[in-house]
Amino acid sequence: MPLFDYQCNVCDNKFSELRKIAEKDSEINCPSCDSLDTKRLLTTFSVGAVSGAAQSSCPTASSCSSAGQFG
Ligand SMILES: [Zn+2]
Structure with missing residues (x-):
């Protein structure tokens, strides 16, 4: 089921x-x-790369997956 936004x-x-x-x-x-008394908001389905803001704590997938393997 898709996720819809409401206000x-x-x-x-x-x-x-x-x-x-x-x-x-x-x-x-x-x-x-x-x-x-609610309305549905227009949902923008994000496609692939989002430039800037939406970065998680891992800057790249490779640096994330290798974390904690030292020592
Ligand atoms: Zn309310």
């Missing part, structure tokens, strides 16, 4: 939910204030 119109809380595609636009409760 509450009452408290502005943003949340994500795994749902069937057929149910992506059906009503969903805000987990914060339990309101049904």
Whole structure:
């Protein structure tokens, strides 16, 4: 199931939910204030490389996999 993003119109809380595609636009409760007044946000499916910000703690895969093998 794909992950969809929603935003509450009452408290502005943003949340994500795994749902069937057929149910992506059906009503969903805000987990914060339990309101049904929510909207689905446009999901941008990231494709491959994201330049900059989204880097994890490992700069490259090779340096990550060799960590802790010394000594
Ligand atoms: Zn809410």
